[in-house]
Amino acid sequence: MCLSFISLLPWGCGGPGRGAGRQHGGTDEGRHLVRRKRSAGNLAGTVTTPEKRRQRSAAEKPVSQREPEAAVTDSHRTPTPPPAGRTGGRKFPPLIPGFPGPVPLPSIANRRRANRPQASWNGSNFPHRTAQAVFHLVPEGVVVAPTIRDIARVAGVSVATASKGLNGKGRMRPETRQRILDVARQLDFRPNRNASSLTTGRTYTVGLLTRDGYGRFTPPLLGGVEDALSVDTASLLLCDARRDAVRERHYLDVLAARRVDGLIVTGRATDPAPPLPRSLPFPVLYAYTISSNPQDSSITVDDEQGGWLAARQLLRQGCRRIAHITGPASVLAVRDRIAGARRALAEDGLELPDRLITYGPFAERAGFAAAQRLMADGDIDGIFCGSDQIGRGVADALGTLGVRVPEDVALVGFDNWTLLAAATRPPLCSVDMNLYRLGRQAGESLLRAIDGRPEPGVRRLPCSLAVRASCPAPVTDTTEWRDDSPLVPDA
Known part of the structure; x- marks a missing residue:
């Protein structure tokens, strides 16, 4: 840049000693000779006027110390007149090729595009101002967001008053606050979170770490x-650890470096998981999965209550010989659902013996094979399925055997995976875990923890029942499932 700037200057702009010294070989002796000649000329009266002495003094200064007018004149560049409507201020030569007008300093840069309508206000106690009177037009394609100083300048108030008006704080006249809001709306103003975080100490970002990948339960919970978080205008950063401890540690370091306000940890199972280090500089909340540390905050599903709902629905349908086909016995949710089903049957004077419980994977083929064995070994009139995938396999097996649903055998699934349950023939009655509601309560609880009000311990949210044709007994209480989140994708 320095070389390019110097190359634009004429040789005579380098000072009297340089130009004249070249005529004498550029030596010190030559420069002293030039100075003696000029001194002699002054004594002889060749340069006697104050104006010429001022011009000579200005020419002897280095280029960097000259006045702007002198630098422009020496470089043979004509100053560009200011655009229409602009008065006063420094004049800058055109720096962007193809743009005829001067480019303003960043502190007074135009915040609006040339093709946008200019804001204008008229009022008895508000002087007529326009955005063009405050901002200057920038070249097409250059977009700079308006700042709070621009809002204050257009509204005719101080920066502090503009900040209070935008944040709904402080005492001021209603018309003043409304004027500030109108200006912000006209100029498409959006608060700078990076600037506000310096005073609030918050970045308005929250991390969500899933430990074992994204599954079917993730979209509604997310x-x-x-x-x-949208109520608090906070953003969400998604991190997938994929059951990798090294990747999980990496994401924790990244989130700490980004100064997130809090973290939500989730997973595919409700079994207690190893807690994160308590030295993290932000609050942590566990959603769906729970922490093995009772001092941590965890929100999960009440699987026992869900099993109780499923068995009670079969009892309402008139079933008395109920079997259960479910997942692996090592899963905590499986054991909790069995306990809930047994409690519901005990309330009606019945029981669920171990011989009528079939464990296996959460898959359609497992439900198909288990249903065929149950129907061959005993007289069953109701089956509680540990998942909708198992339920669909059971329905296919019963159809193959010529068993009518629900006239001969009633079915109740679990999870309420609507894409699967509604496509089963007949549509599968299922227990819904209310994952959308769980995610919302997790977000609200984390915001309270960020504000300094943590809620340690494990909270279990109740399930609901989605009644369909496989077990259509009416539900007379508030446990019936309602689609409160129709816009959440059910994948």
Whole structure:
């Protein structure tokens, strides 16, 4: 840049000693000779006027110390006149090729595009101002967001008053606050979170770490968390550890470096998981999965209550010989659902013996094979399925055997995976875990923890029942499932 700037200057702009010294070989002796000649000329009266002495003094200064007018004149560049409507201020030569006008300093840069309508206000106690009177037009394609100083300048108030008006704080006249809001709306103003975080100490970002990948339960839970955070205008950062401890540690370091306000940890199972280090500089909340540390905050599903709902629905349908086909016995949710089903049957004077419980993977083929064995070994009139995938396999097996549903055998599934349950023949009655509601409560609880009000311990949210044709007994209480989140994708 320095070389390019110097190359634009004429040789005579380098000072009297340089130009004249070249005529004498550029030596010190030559420069002294030039100075003696000029001194002699002054004594002889060749340069006697004050104006010429001022011009000579200005020419002897280095280029960097000259006045702007002198630098422009020496470089043979004509100053560009200011655009229409602009008065006063420094004049800058054109720096962007193809743009005829001067480019303003960043501190007074135009915040609006040339093709946008200019804001204008008229009022008895508000002087007529326009955005063009405050901002200057920038070249097409250059977009700079308006700042709070621009809002204050257009509204005719101080920066502090503009900040209070935008944040709904402080005492001021209603018309003043409304004028500030109108100006912000006209100029498409959006608060700078990076600037506000310096005073609030918050970045308005929250991390969501899933330890074992994204599954079917993630979209509704994520939708609830996102809706809860949108009230606080916070953003969500998604991290997938994929059951890798090294990757999980990396994401924790990244989130700490980004100064997130909090973290939500989730997974595919409700079994207690190893807690994160308590030295993290932000609050942590566990959603769906729970922490093995009772001092941590965890929100999960009440699987026992869900099993109780499923068995009670079969009892309402008139079933008395109920079997259960479920997942692996090592899963905590499986054991909790069995306990709930047994409690419901005990309330009606019945029981669920171990011989009528079949364990296996959560898959359609497992439900198909288990249903065929149950129907061959005993007289069953109701089956509680540990998942909708198992339920669909059971329905296919009963159809193959010529067993009518629900006239001969009633079915109740679990999870309420609507894409699967509604496509089963007949549509599968299922227990819904209310994951959207769980995610929303997790987000709200994390916001309270960020504000200094943590809620340690494990909270279990109740399930609901989605009644369909496989077990259509009417539900007379508030446990019936309602689609409170129709916009959340059910994948």
